[in-house]
Structures are given as C-alpha cells and as structure tokens.
Amino acid sequence: MSTNCALAIAIQAGVPILTWGPPGVGKTATITMLADALELPLEVVLASIREPSDFSGLPVIEEKGVRMEPPAWAHRLALAGKGLLFLDEISTAPPAVQSALLRVVLDRVVGDLALPASVSVVASANPPEQAVGGWDLSAPLANRFCHLFWSLDTQGWVDGMIGGWSVSGLPHLPPAWENSIPDKEVLVASFIRHRPHLLLQVPEDEGQAGKAWPSPRSWSMTARLLAAAETVQAEEDVVASLVAGCVGEGACLEFLAWRRDLDLPDPEEVLANPTYLQLPDRGDQAFAILTAVITAAVGRLTEERWFAAWCVLALASEHGMKDIAAVAAKKLAAARKPELSIPLKELQEFAPLLQKGGLM
Structure with missing residues (x-):
C-alpha cells in the first residue's frame, strides 16, 4: 500500500x-x-x-x-x-x-x-x-x-x-x-x-x-x-x-x-512577532529559520511583512550571525517593491553588501 x-x-x-x-x-x-x-x-x-x-x-x-x-x-x-x-x-x-x-x-x-x-x-x-x-x-x-x-x-x-x-x-x-x-x-x-x-x-x-x-x-x-x-x-x-x-x-x-532535530518555528508566527524570536546557537538551525522566514515574507510581501523580515535579520546580526543573515538579506532586498520604503535602522548592517551587489 x-x-x-x-x-x-x-x-x-x-x-x-x-x-x-x-x-x-x-x-x-x-x-x-x-x-x-x-x-x-x-x-x-x-x-x-x-x-x-x-x-x-x-x-x-x-x-x-x-x-x-x-x-x-x-x-x-x-x-x-x-x-x-x-x-x-x-x-x-x-x-x-x-x-x-x-x-x-x-x-x-x-x-x-x-x-x-x-x-x-x-x-x-x-x-x-x-x-x-x-x-x-x-x-x-x-x-x-x-x-x-x-x-x-x-x-x-x-x-x-x-x-x-x-x-x-x-x-x-x-x-x-x-x-x-x-x-x-x-x-x-x-x-x-x-x-x-x-x-x-x-x-x-x-x-x-x-x-x-x-x-x-x-x-x-x-x-x-x-x-x-x-x-x-x-x-x-x-x-x-x-x-x-x-x-x-x-x-x-x-x-x-x-x-527531525530541527524543531523550526512557524515562519508566519515569527513574522507576526519578530522581536520574540529566539535564535538557536546551531548555525544550520539558524540558517533554516532565517531562510524560511524570508521565503514566507517574499511569498506575500506587504509593508508590514517587509519590515518584520528586516527586523528578524537585524536580530540575527546582533546575535553574531551576520554571515548567515546576509544570504537571506540578498533574497529579501531583491524582492523589494517600489512602494516599500527602506528600513534604514534594520538594514544598516547589510547596506554595504547590498550596495556592492547592486540590490540597493
């Protein structure tokens, strides 16, 4: 069967x-x-x-x-x-x-x-x-x-x-x-x-x-x-x-x-309350969480979800995971719509990288 x-x-x-x-x-x-x-x-x-x-x-x-x-x-x-x-x-x-x-x-x-x-x-x-x-x-x-x-x-x-x-x-x-x-x-x-x-x-x-x-x-x-x-x-x-x-x-x-060992949070819950996210110490878990959140945000990109996604990436950068967050930041920046403003505070850690790649 x-x-x-x-x-x-x-x-x-x-x-x-x-x-x-x-x-x-x-x-x-x-x-x-x-x-x-x-x-x-x-x-x-x-x-x-x-x-x-x-x-x-x-x-x-x-x-x-x-x-x-x-x-x-x-x-x-x-x-x-x-x-x-x-x-x-x-x-x-x-x-x-x-x-x-x-x-x-x-x-x-x-x-x-x-x-x-x-x-x-x-x-x-x-x-x-x-x-x-x-x-x-x-x-x-x-x-x-x-x-x-x-x-x-x-x-x-x-x-x-x-x-x-x-x-x-x-x-x-x-x-x-x-x-x-x-x-x-x-x-x-x-x-x-x-x-x-x-x-x-x-x-x-x-x-x-x-x-x-x-x-x-x-x-x-x-x-x-x-x-x-x-x-x-x-x-x-x-x-x-x-x-x-x-x-x-x-x-x-x-x-x-x-x-089985990942135990990933729901990306939609993270986007709804980005400041409550607790990133794990394991790099593979953190990478999976960040890319899943950014993929969910890009799939239905509104102004609220756009800012929430950048908030998540900024949080990762503050926790010493800038290299991991940079991969997701490129994908998020590439999906930006003209009507969405740039979150200067959350994006400042990634601005040089995104400018170098022609995404900002």
Missing part, C-alpha cells in the same frame, strides 16, 4: 518514477490500475523492442528543413493534454535507446514534440541479473528518476486473488500544492549547507550509478516530492521511500534525522 501511495504522489507531482522489482510481481498491472484510478490516459511503451528514433523522432524532410516526427503514442498524449507514459522493461533497453530517453524522461520532449506538463513518466525495470539481455542504467538516465522498490505483499496478493484486484485510498494532491515547494527548497538547501559533501556523490560502481544517488537535480526532485507528500499528510514510511528514491538510502537517512 505504501508503494502505491508513493507512486500516486510522485505521478501527480510530475516526478519521473522508476519501479524496481523481479518479474511477475505485478508492476505493469499496478501502474495500469493507478492510471485508471487517477483518470489518466495510459500509453505503454516497451522500451526493449524500440529503436532510438522511437524517442528522438524520425527525420521528415520538409521545405524549411528536417523535422523529427514523434510516434503515434506521443501524439495521443499531446492531444489528451494529460496522461501517463509507462516505459516498460527499461533495463533491457540498449544503451543507444537509453540515451534517446534522456529528454523524454526529464523534459517530456519526444522528437520535436513537447508533451504537456501534466504528462507523467513511469518506468519499470527488473534487476540486470534477472533480466534477459539486461543492462545497468546509465548514470545520467538513472539520476532523472525517483527509484521505488517493489515489495511483494503476500496478504495483498491473496486478497486480490479472492476478491479482485484494485487500488483504493490513493492520495490526491490539492490544486495549490505547489505553493509549499519554496519552503521545502529552503529546507533542502539548509541541509546541504550543513552537509555540503552530499550535494553531489556520483557512485564509482556502475551498478550503483544506475540507482538513486545525490545530485543537484535529485535534491530538487526531493523538495518537490516533500511538498507533495506534506499536502496529503503522507505517512513517514512513504516520505522516506520518496526521499531515498531520489538521493539514495545514505543521504536519505542523514536528511531525515537532521530534519
């Missing part, structure tokens, strides 16, 4: 998914049922029997030049305006096909056709040792996916055999769920500032490079999935599987442990 929830969240969030599992565990059947439950048109493409031109497009000579014509399944998805592209058996696709899939997975571009943003990409793979003629996924292709591992639920299989197969209780993202993405980007950025070596760790082993590992791209996907999971109040095991699916088990464990 947790795998289905993670899949449903990632599909609706528009993050490409790669499901791993041995043959015969029901990956394809489950994806088909998920598409029906989410009311998404489904296109199944068996990657192992396709040519690179099936994804990069077939060249068609025209008067003005050469056009790369996409296949019929891409036209159907574009016409529907939404949908689910299921790339089955991707681990049996030869390297040339994997290369052609790079733009399809990340940019949703097939030939010269850009698919709608509401088209999601899901792939399935068997481990190379269990796939006939299988290859390890290339590192660039693997890093474009959130990797989810299929676990065989014996009781669920028994229930399905007796009562019929279905998926139920799936989370549905609300229309404005993307509004919380900036908050999660702040959270992820604060963690990377604390653990900078985890920003990029390309595995040396080819097999592991074909799975999940940390990169700027996979951390961005993590922030997006955290926002989506929070809006539907997903269980912690679902959140953990989504984060690990993007950046790998090791980075996931460190991030989730760090997040």
Whole structure:
C-alpha cells in the first residue's frame, strides 16, 4: 500500500518514477490500475523492442528543413493534454535507446514534440541479473528518476486473488500544492549547507550509478516530492521511500534525522512577532529559520511583512550571525517593491553588501 501511495504522489507531482522489482510481481498491472484510478490516459511503451528514433523522432524532410516526427503514442498524449507514459522493461533497453530517453524522461520532449506538463513518466525495470539481455542504467538516465522498490505483499496478493484486484485510498494532491515547494527548497538547501559533501556523490560502481544517488537535480526532485507528500499528510514510511528514491538510502537517512532535530518555528508566527524570536546557537538551525522566514515574507510581501523580515535579520546580526543573515538579506532586498520604503535602522548592517551587489 505504501508503494502505491508513493507512486500516486510522485505521478501527480510530475516526478519521473522508476519501479524496481523481479518479474511477475505485478508492476505493469499496478501502474495500469493507478492510471485508471487517477483518470489518466495510459500509453505503454516497451522500451526493449524500440529503436532510438522511437524517442528522438524520425527525420521528415520538409521545405524549411528536417523535422523529427514523434510516434503515434506521443501524439495521443499531446492531444489528451494529460496522461501517463509507462516505459516498460527499461533495463533491457540498449544503451543507444537509453540515451534517446534522456529528454523524454526529464523534459517530456519526444522528437520535436513537447508533451504537456501534466504528462507523467513511469518506468519499470527488473534487476540486470534477472533480466534477459539486461543492462545497468546509465548514470545520467538513472539520476532523472525517483527509484521505488517493489515489495511483494503476500496478504495483498491473496486478497486480490479472492476478491479482485484494485487500488483504493490513493492520495490526491490539492490544486495549490505547489505553493509549499519554496519552503521545502529552503529546507533542502539548509541541509546541504550543513552537509555540503552530499550535494553531489556520483557512485564509482556502475551498478550503483544506475540507482538513486545525490545530485543537484535529485535534491530538487526531493523538495518537490516533500511538498507533495506534506499536502496529503503522507505517512513517514512513504516520505522516506520518496526521499531515498531520489538521493539514495545514505543521504536519505542523514536528511531525515537532521530534519527531525530541527524543531523550526512557524515562519508566519515569527513574522507576526519578530522581536520574540529566539535564535538557536546551531548555525544550520539558524540558517533554516532565517531562510524560511524570508521565503514566507517574499511569498506575500506587504509593508508590514517587509519590515518584520528586516527586523528578524537585524536580530540575527546582533546575535553574531551576520554571515548567515546576509544570504537571506540578498533574497529579501531583491524582492523589494517600489512602494516599500527602506528600513534604514534594520538594514544598516547589510547596506554595504547590498550596495556592492547592486540590490540597493
């Protein structure tokens, strides 16, 4: 059930998914049922029997030049305006096909056709040792996916055999769920500032490079999935599987442990009463608090919130955290509206820095 929830969240969030599992565990059947439950048109493409031109497009000579014509399944998805592209058996696709899939997975571009943003990409793979003629996924292709591992639920299989197969209780993202993405980007950025070596760790082993590992791209996907999971109040095991699916088990464990220890105040409460803020001694906590407050202020910038945000930054500077506050000060100054006056007292500590950067 947790795998289905993670899949449903990632599909609706528009993050490409790669499901791993041995043959015969029901990956394809489950994806088909998920598409029906989410009311998404489904296109199944068996990657192992396709040519690179099936994804990069077939060249068609025209008067003005050469056009790369996409296949019929891409036209159907574009016409529907939404949908689910299921790339089955991707681990049996030869390297040339994997290369052609790079733009399809990340940019949703097939030939010269850009698919709608509401088209999601899901792939399935068997481990190379269990796939006939299988290859390890290339590192660039693997890093474009959130990797989810299929676990065989014996009781669920028994229930399905007796009562019929279905998926139920799936989370549905609300229309404005993307509004919380900036908050999660702040959270992820604060963690990377604390653990900078985890920003990029390309595995040396080819097999592991074909799975999940940390990169700027996979951390961005993590922030997006955290926002989506929070809006539907997903269980912690679902959140953990989504984060690990993007950046790998090791980075996931460190991030989730760090997040549990943060104990961040509500940015809106801080903006309402900035003088009551008690900044912690830990630099990573203080950085996370300040960037979260400034992100909230910039998201709905009124004169009152503008002055409150500068008050928070001035307080941080007074407590010997000027270097940490300077990062947030640049973002706040860049968001200034013409009608907002300059708070000279609160801004004086940062004026030289902002003038040097052309922000004041």
